[in-house]
Every structure is written in structure tokens, then in C-alpha cells.
Amino acid sequence: MKPGVHALLEVARNHPGRVARYYRERIDAFNDRLNAFITVLDPPPRAEAPKADPGVLAGLPIAHKDIFVTRDVRTTCGSRMLEGFVPPYDATVVERLADAGCVLLGKTNMDEFAMGSSNETSYFGPVRNPWDLERVPGGSSGGSAAAVAAGLVPVATGTDTGGSIRQPAALCGVTGLKPTYGRVSRYGMIAFASSLDQAGILARSAEDAAWVLRAMAGHDGRDSTSADRPVPDYVAQLAEGIRGLRIGILEDCFDTGLDPEVGARIRDALRVMERLGARLCEIRLPHLALSVPAYYVLAPAECSSNLARYDGVRFGHRAEGVQDLATLYRRSRSEGFGTEVKRRILIGTYVLSHGYYDAYYLQAQRVRRLIREDFIQALSTVDLLAGPTTPTPAFRLGEKTEDPLTMYLNDIYTIGVNLAGLPALSIPAGFVRGLPIGLHLIGGDFNEGLMLAAAQAFQGATEWHTLAPPGFEASGP
Amino acid sequence: MTFSPSELDKLAALACLDISREERERLGGELARILDFVRQLENGATDEVEPLTHPLELSQPLRADVVAEPVDRERYQRDAPRTESGYYLVPRVIE
Numbered sequence A: 001m002k003p004g005v006h007a008l009l010e011v012a013r014n015h016p017g018r019v020a021r022y023y024r025e026r027i028d029a030f031n032d033r034l035n036a037f038i039t040v041l042d043p044p045p046r047a048e049a050p051k052a053d054p055g056v057l058a059g060l061p062i063a064h065k066d067i068f069v070t071r072d073v074r075t076t077c078g079s080r081m082l083e084g085f086v087p088p089y090d091a092t093v094v095e096r097l098a099d100a101g102c103v104l105l106g107k108t109n110m111d112e113f114a115m116g117s118s119n120e121t122s123y124f125g126p127v128r129n130p131w132d133l134e135r136v137p138g139g140s141s142g143g144s145a146a147a148v149a150a151g152l153v154p155v156a157t158g159t160d161t162g163g164s165i166r167q168p169a170a171l172c173g174v175t176g177l178k179p180t181y182g183r184v185s186r187y188g189m190i191a192f193a194s195s196l197d198q199a200g201i202l203a204r205s206a207e208d209a210a211w212v213l214r215a216m217a218g219h220d221g222r223d224s225t226s227a228d229r230p231v232p233d234y235v236a237q238l239a240e241g242i243r244g245l246r247i248g249i250l251e252d253c254f255d256t257g258l259d260p261e262v263g264a265r266i267r268d269a270l271r272v273m274e275r276l277g278a279r280l281c282e283i284r285l286p287h288l289a290l291s292v293p294a295y296y297v298l299a300p301a302e303c304s305s306n307l308a309r310y311d312g313v314r315f316g317h318r319a320e321g322v323q324d325l326a327t328l329y330r331r332s333r334s335e336g337f338g339t340e341v342k343r344r345i346l347i348g349t350y351v352l353s354h355g356y357y358d359a360y361y362l363q364a365q366r367v368r369r370l371i372r373e374d375f376i377q378a379l380s381t382v383d384l385l386a387g388p389t390t391p392t393p394a395f396r397l398g399e400k401t402e403d404p405l406t407m408y409l410n411d412i413y414t415i416g417v418n419l420a421g422l423p424a425l426s427i428p429a430g431f432v433r434g435l436p437i438g439l440h441l442i443g444g445d446f447n448e449g450l451m452l453a454a455a456q457a458f459q460g461a462t463e464w465h466t467l468a469p470p471g472f473e474a475s476g477p
Numbered sequence B: 001m002t003f004s005p006s007e008l009d010k011l012a013a014l015a016c017l018d019i020s021r022e023e024r025e026r027l028g029g030e031l032a033r034i035l036d037f038v039r040q041l042e043n044g045a046t047d048e049v050e051p052l053t054h055p056l057e058l059s060q061p062l063r064a065d066v067v068a069e070p071v072d073r074e075r076y077q078r079d080a081p082r083t084e085s086g087y088y089l090v091p092r093v094i095e
Helices: A005-014 A018-034 A092-099 A142-149 A166-172 A206-216 A234-240 A260-275 A288-309 A325-336 A339-352 A357-378 A404-411 A415-420 A448-461 B005-014 B021-043 B073-077
Strands: A037-040 A061-065 A103-108 A155-159 A175-178 A199-203 A246-250 A279-283 A384-388 A424-432 A435-443
Touching (some): A018 A037, A103 A142, A142 A199, A166 A424, A206 A424, A246 A260, A260 A279, A260 A435, A288 A339, A288 A357, A288 A404, A339 A357
Parallel strands (some): A061 A103, A061 A155, A246 A279
Antiparallel strands (some): A037 A103, A155 A199, A384 A435, A424 A435
């Protein structure tokens, strides 16, 4: 069993540098097998004089998804377009965690511009799932999920636009938290779909996620969509437990497309919660089935606009030997972007174009409201919603790359949460055919603390989150 | 639905992307299938429903008009593929 954040902070306090060195050596030993990192960094040499306030996470190693810009450290977003991009500033998430004392050990691999559910769209090659190296880790935060699962870092950041933290967390057997939209600043997080993107955490446990969320959440004047409300003490809130909580089971998720064995494990996990004092009931969300189609209008629309900035002039890839400006734009973009990114830009351009805007884009926004209203209505009768995070455990590399729609449907249970803006997490809930699966918990707006407390209670009664993939066992520093 | 080669070219031009001849056939089919799939949205009863543009429905905050950070052009331009004397270089646009 790998030690949690609390224990690691203790070791880091008593033996400065030891914790970061331990994880750095594990990255050296195991990353070749997983391809979880795009850039690996050496921990900084120990400071001559210790800082007056070393920070609440002093000495805690961390990896950032390569979508967060890091000052003077290459940031690629998994794309050829940004292969040589060295940002001049830190994302707010990076800055806050550095201020809290975290030690950055590297930038993790990801689907290109966070568009993908298997990590196979990365320009830097796919990440492999530590539970089975022939399978995908999920995506888009697949590098962060694999790195935490294999014990290469204790915690890592991720981003979640349609399930990109929770789906890889489920497929790699780790805890993945997507906070409420606006809870964490998006400043310096390379934009994909701005009304859906949210930064979050991949960690071993809900407790570890609470430690990191407390340090990275909060209002940021540089992100006009960050919520101006106080950050609760998520670590203290863990003690609130699960007793008496009303949990609504998302029955729609069990109807179609769900691997029956995954369904059985999720029912088992829900029975554990009931035994711990939660009260279960059934919930149906009439419009949830429309969340994937709504998402595949709205996310591409926002992406086609956000990615217009890549023009080969100010930063990013530039085509060589071009004689006119229009061709420079077109060639630079065509060479710099991969197939999935181009596909989404084209879909987005189509649904926003004259004559189709009302039928696709506005209709998807209307459906988005219906989906959010379904969730808000359900959450007025229960404290949390629960179901499976994914329809199946990890699939094989290459299994779904031929058909984009099959890949999109992998996020069928997670996407509605992003459309609604709600917080959600995935926690390890057992194994199917030797592969981990995740239990999905969804909370009300800004109710991360309640969700984490319920997850912590579940993890106190189960050991799924403590298991390491064979070959990646670790004793800790 | 289907995409003719000329419709696909028009879309690619709007998106500032080149589509190779080999890509064209596959991409046309894929885009058509994705758009057919999202047509399910018509099943939503949305007559009286206002579009939701954003989950939080925030208003844009204003901040005081004061200098927040210096503009370090030299540093920013280190990421630019081609610059000269503080300018970004592009192919000639005026004959």
C-alpha cells in the first residue's frame, strides 16, 4: 500500500528531498513502459535556507497535465502544434500548488488538446494502462491517471471537459475529482471548450484529493468565470462521513450499453454505502440520453473558436516555405493539428455556420438547460447521485480508433455533469476481468466537501483504492 | 446526410484547414455520421426553453483600470516562429 499525502508530508518534513527523489526514481524506472510523461523534471536542489512558510503541501511531489502552462517549462498539450512551446507564465493552478510547496516532477501525456477518451490522439504516442499494458488508460488525462496508478507520483492534476479526469481515473483504478465549474481557475489552462473545461485532481484517495483541492481552489481575478466564494476546509470536512446521506442511483445508466459485470460491481459498491448509513433511492433523468449529442455540438463549437488562435505566427507550429499569408495559416494548422482535432474543428465550424446555427448550436444549448434542470431537480431530493463512471473497463489500444462515434460513447455517463457544471468524482469500486472500474458520484453545485466525505467513508470500508497494479508495487519513501 | 467534396472544401476553408484527397472521403463519412447522431437533439421538447450558454450564468466582472503586469515583448516573442525588431514576420501581404 502506498502512503497518502498526509504521511508523505510527514516524511518530507523530517527528511527534506527524500520524497521527491523517491518518486523521481520511480519515474525513471517505469515511465518507459507507460509513456505517462511528456516532460520529466528534476526536483530543484534543496534551498540553502528553508522558506519562512514552506506551505501546507511542502515537499509533496506532483505532476501537471501538459495542458497547464508552466513558466519556462515546455507545454505541448499533446500536440505537434505546441511541440516547442515554452510558456512565459504559470497557470494559476501551477502557481498555487507551487506556493503550497508542491514539487513539480513533470508534465503528463494527454490526448491532443484534451480531445479523446483513450490517450491515443496524443502526438507523443499513447499512454499504457499499468493494469494491462495492451490497454488504454482512458483520456484525456490518461498520463496523470497512469502515473498515479503506477505510483510514479502521489497526485497529479487533470482537466475534465466531458469526463477527462473521471474516465481515466476509473480505467486506471484511482480517485479522480472534477470540481464544480468555476471552483478552480482556468487561467493558464489551454482552452478546449471554455464553458465545460474544469481543472481537477487524480489521486490515490478522496483524502489526498481533498488536500490538493483545498490548495488549488478559489477565486482568481484573472479568470472571469472563477467563482468568488470561500474555499471550505475539504480536509476537515472528510470527517463528516456518509451516515444519513441520501444517494440517488442513476437508473438510466444501468439500462443500455452497460457491461453487466460493471453494473454488478457498482450495485455491490452502493450496498457498501447503504451499510455505512447512506439511504438509497432510484432516480431517473429524462434528458440524460441527450447529453452526448448536445456535447458533440457544443464542445466542437467552442473548440473551433478557441483553436482559431493557432495561426503559425505568434507561437506554435509554422509551416515552412510558404509564399502567402492565407496558405501559411492553413498549412501551419493542417500540419500542427492531428486528425481528431481537425475533425472537431470541422464539426464546430459546421454547427456554427450560417443556416445551421439555430438547428444545431442553439438547440444543443436548449437541451443543455433541460439536462441541468434534470440534475438540479434530482439534487433537490437527494444529496448525491451515483452510478458507473464508464460502461466498460479499459479497452484495448486501437480497439476504438477506427470509429469516432464509438469512442465518444465511452463518456456517456460523465458528459452530462460537464453540461450541468456540477462537481463529480470517480472512485475505485472493484475489478472486472482483472481491470479496475469506477463508481461515479455527483454532487450539487460547490458541494465537493460532501462528496469527498462520502468517498472517504467508502474508502475507509473498502480496499480497492489501495491496490497497486502487478509489477508497480511500491513501499513508499 | 452526406458531404459533397465541394461542401467539405468550403467547410475546410472556413476552418483554415487543408484536407488531402485521401482524408476527404473518410472525413466526409465521419462528419456525416456524427451530424446524423447529434440530430437526436430534435427529440428534446425545447419550444419554451431558453438556451443555456454557461453553467454558472455569471455576469462579467469589471476590474480597476490599473496596470496588472508588465508587457515583456522580448520574452513573449521567444515563442514566435519568426520575428524581427520586435515585429512578427509573415509572408508579404502587399504587392
